[in-house]
Amino acid sequence: MGRISASVYTSHVPAIGAALDLGKSHEPYWQKVFAGYEFSKEWLGKNTPDAIFLVYNDHANAFSLEMIPTFAIGCAAEFMPADEGWGPRPVPKVIGHPELAAHIAHSVIQDDFDLTIVNKMDVDHGLTVPLSLMCGQPPDDRFAWPCPVIPFAVNVVQYPVPSGRRCYHLGKAIRKAVESYDEPLNIQIWGTGGMSHQLQGPRAGLINKVFDNNFLDRLIADPAGLAAMPHIDYVREAGSEGIELVMWLIARGAMDDQRLKVAHRFYHVPASNTAVGHLILENPS
Amino acid sequence: MPLDKPYKDIPGTTIFDAEQSRKGYHLNQFCMSLMKSENRTRFKSGERAYLDEWPMTEEQKQAVLARDLNRCIANGGNIYFLAKIGATDGKSFQQMAGSMTGMSEEAYRDMMIAGGRSIEGNRYIGEKK
Numbered sequence: 001m002g003r004i005s006a007s008v009y010t011s012h013v014p015a016i017g018a019a020l021d022l023g024k025s026h027e028p029y030w031q032k033v034f035a036g037y038e039f040s041k042e043w044l045g046k047n048t049p050d051a052i053f054l055v056y057n058d059h060a061n062a063f064s065l066e067m068i069p070t071f072a073i074g075c076a077a078e079f080m081p082a083d084e085g086w087g088p089r090p091v092p093k094v095i096g097h098p099e100l101a102a103h104i105a106h107s108v109i110q111d112d113f114d115l116t117i118v119n120k121m122d123v124d125h126g127l128t129v130p131l132s133l134m135c136g137q138p139p140d141d142r143f144a145w146p147c148p149v150i151p152f153a154v155n156v157v158q159y160p161v162p163s164g165r166r167c168y169h170l171g172k173a174i175r176k177a178v179e180s181y182d183e184p185l186n187i188q189i190w191g192t193g194g195m196s197h198q199l200q201g202p203r204a205g206l207i208n209k210v211f212d213n214n215f216l217d218r219l220i221a222d223p224a225g226l227a228a229m230p231h232i233d234y235v236r237e238a239g240s241e242g243i244e245l246v247m248w249l250i251a252r253g254a255m256d257d258q259r260l261k262v263a264h265r266f267y268h269v270p271a272s273n274t275a276v277g278h279l280i281l282e283n284p285s
Numbered sequence: 286m287p288l289d290k291p292y293k294d295i296p297g298t299t300i301f302d303a304e305q306s307r308k309g310y311h312l313n314q315f316c317m318s319l320m321k322s323e324n325r326t327r328f329k330s331g332e333r334a335y336l337d338e339w340p341m342t343e344e345q346k347q348a349v350l351a352r353d354l355n356r357c358i359a360n361g362g363n364i365y366f367l368a369k370i371g372a373t374d375g376k377s378f379q380q381m382a383g384s385m386t387g388m389s390e391e392a393y394r395d396m397m398i399a400g401g402r403s404i405e406g407n408r409y410i411g412e413k414k
């Protein structure tokens with residue numbers, strides 16, 4: 001059977017990708033962000049899984065307003081980095097895991113979560129920035145990400161977005177699906193987006209460090225309680241785009257509720273308009 | 286029975302819900318068209334003519350021509366779609382976000398480096414700062 005060994009949580013700010021791609025990562029402004037991921041790159045090198053189930057959101061790149069799936073699972077063999085208006089990021093294409101993705105889709109839909117199956121999709125910074133942060137820039141002679149990735153896109157752009165509670169229970173259904181897979185694969189689940197930020201209107205630039213650190217504490221120790229937090233608390237306290245944090249509850253739901261090892265924790269303000277939060281949690285072996 | 290929309294009392298914030306999405310459909314799809322390089326070129330060489338190809342309201346077209354993102358949002362625009370206009374103009378996301386706050390680019394950037402806009406006094410419309 002498959003097993004979820006660990007989960008990673010991180011913000012996915014587009015400016016982080018731009019800083020890496022334009023060679024600005026050594027500037028003091030960005031060093032403060034990247035310093036928080038030095039441990040993580042080493043950790044992922046030592047703990048490379050067979051595949052990553054990567055929860056993120058599309059930012060009006062793969063999905064326009066023609067179709068707005070609440071939960072979309074990428075079942076293709078590969079996914080290209082999207083052109084978000086500045087040209088595609090110069091990063092490797094993403095190799096999928098169609099067999100495992102199809103298995104998870106089958107199992108999770110039978111568990112009453114209505115996933116949209118996507119067989120052709122470009123992936124934007126929501127997915128590629130976390131990979132860059134955790135893997136670094138792949139060298140020219142081996143221009144590839146370290147393992148296959150199943151993209152899992154959540155609508156957090158048009159309201160209403162799925163509730164924290166629903167995301168948390170979806171994580172549990174994903175775990176059940178992985179554990180019923182025939183091959184003994186080692187799987188990581190990543191939850192991305194957040195932390196507090198608002199990109200629109202006169203309140204743009206909002207940051208709430210108290211909310212963010214409380215969210216990190218509760219995500220570790222009290223995920224079921226945290227999952228009960230209503231949408232309005234996210235948007236009022238963490239900004240209109242802070243609602244992305246519900247995606248972290250999908251990854252958290254796929255982990256043990258208690259007895260986790262906190263391998264790494266990092267928090268920094270700002271990256272562009274956004275507070276950067278990052279956690280690595282390991283399931284007991 | 287009206288739907289519960291508790292987010293209407295958050296200051297300086299428009300939640301992109303199904304009602305806003307319906308209002309802004311053509312505006313946002315126009316923005317989406319700017320992901321293609323040939324469309325960016327056509328838009329830049331004649332903005333008004335390009336906008337007239339879309340069934341947008343006059344108010345939406347004027348808001349785009351003025352690059353008034355707050356007005357675009359009031360008329361159903363969503364920031365991730367509007368960002369395509371910014372990309373066409375060569376603006377960063379921080380420049381776009383800052384342009385909606387009434388602050389100068391430098392003042393906005395400095396506010397972010399100093400820890401961002403405080404939540405205190407920014408939770409409810411009419412709240413005392």
